[in-house]
Amino acid sequence: MRIERYFDDLAQQAIESALGVKAPAILKPTQDAKHGDYQVNGAMALAKQRKENPRDLAGKIAAELVKHPAVAGAEVAGPGFVNLRLNDAWIGAELAKNLDDPRDGVPSVEKAERIVVDYSSPNIAKQMHVGHLRSTILGHALVSMLRFVGHHVIGDNHIGDWGTQFGLLIAGLRTFRGGDPAGLDIAGLEAVYKQASKRAEEDPSFADAARAELAKLQSGDAESRALWQQFVDITRAELDKIYARMGVTFDEWLGESFYDPMLPRVIEAVTAANLAREDQGALCIFFHEWAESGAPAPGRLAKQKEPFIVRKKDGAFLYSTTDIATVMHRHEVLHASRAIYVVDVRQALHFEQLFAVAARLGFAMRLEHVGFGTVLDESGKPLKTREGKAITLASLLDEAEARALEVMKNEKVVDLPEDELVRVARAVGIGAVKYADLRQNRLSDYQFDFAKLIEFRGNSGPYMQYAAARVGSIFRKGEIDEAGFRVPEVHLEAPEEKALARTLLKFADVVHTAAETCQPHLLTDHLFALARDYSGFFEACPVLKSEGTTRTSRLALCALTGRQLRRGLVLLGIEPVERM
């Protein structure tokens, strides 16, 4: 059950019965437990409208609310707050229901959508680096959250497998490698590309050769195409390794090359819609001119003088063209009603432009740019190697795993065989990296600091894995089946039990809100609060040594905590571990 929704509905009904009007209840969790569990703030807004005394209205609403069995108390406070205290027996009954629910009390959405999530998007012939970290982690988490709440989700890796870099790559391969990519790995490819790109700057005839190679490839030359395919295969092998390490998967790999055949259609479409005109030889869309046709461009685009170019003066297409084709495909072929682009926030303007064009072309779907900030080092500058190069994702993951292993060997709380230790260290290291990324508001830049990351304290991935492992430990010790644990009702006595129970009840709302608003940090916040409340409970309330309904109730709280922690971690793309 979505608890906030439930009480919001309840409060609205109370307002309607008490005052005979439909009005927003404005239900919020209280900030301080002495004000109860939730507060209804609607009375104050309503009093203003009706020019009545807010406390009087609040009193009538409270009198109505208190009749409900879920409500233990409803009191008027301050200028017109209605403070609600939940009934512990009601909470206990709800928790017992969740314990018996394979979805841990999280309902499915009423209306399932088809949603494309576009994330990761690495380039061919380049190693993945920190710039791909957030898109990959965030995107994968969003896919699993949206899928869990009931949407039909298509995770799509929109790889950069087409475009000017291939001219350079082929020309470079011919010049430096005799034209044979055999034996090259991803780093080798990248080296060829860098060498070629440098040569092209210094030597115009080489640059011409590269352009000629690109033209050959794009005109469908069989030999060029075969080389291209080898580049793709070499890169794909490397990408598969990285994604396997990260536990990241996709449903589709529809890269830029996939849309190439559709690009002439894009030009036809924008031309037919009178959106584009030639300027300085390029085919351009000018948003500031839309007003003349009576439909001004949305937001800041209305004043945007710089064009959205869909065809260069040399006739070549750009990513804008491809992106329009991508919207077409997602709408017409994938039948998606929503697409989410998990891409660096610096591309915000591009997406505003793209979405405006898509709307004008009549694609009735919800398009969202889920942006994120830059990964910075400890000093607040974009994270790079000492030489100023991008840090490869592979080396970053290596270090995370190595550091996790080191900590685990030093701390050594439980005895694990060496191979198991290494396996768990991987899950902990990768989990730490993912959690650190997801716990932060995605729009702000974030500081990546291995020292903090692997410290394993506080609001961190390892702490959450640790908390979950501790829960499992109780059941192992007591030789009780955790997965199959059921109880008819949960009795709440100790304050720590009551606090934990209230946090547990919030899970469904948190998961839905985090998924719908694409904000995984809401889920990490909940998991952290849960882990803390559990620790408090764990310190104050002996479980195995207690008896009767106290024992079964406490075991139920443990089981629910364990499930939420593990479920939450899985939704974030982090692997729970049994022991660490």
Add this chain to the structure above:
RNA sequence: GACCCCAUAGCUCAGCUGGAUAGAGCGUCGGCCUCCGGAGCCGAAGGUCGCAGGUUCGAAUCCUGCUGGGGUCGCCA
């Protein structure tokens, strides 16, 4: 030049469609291992929410201006 984003405790960050005394982690200081995992728990100190106005019963949150920082903007993605 235009536009966008950001500014909250020493540091890193939360703060939901405006709600009560602005929260957490790390760090600092002080407690807690006869007890189910101490990677833990409890407590304390620490903030003119960048500045100045405005709207409101009520503003970190909304509006305007200013300062400081970051970013983006015709043929890369």
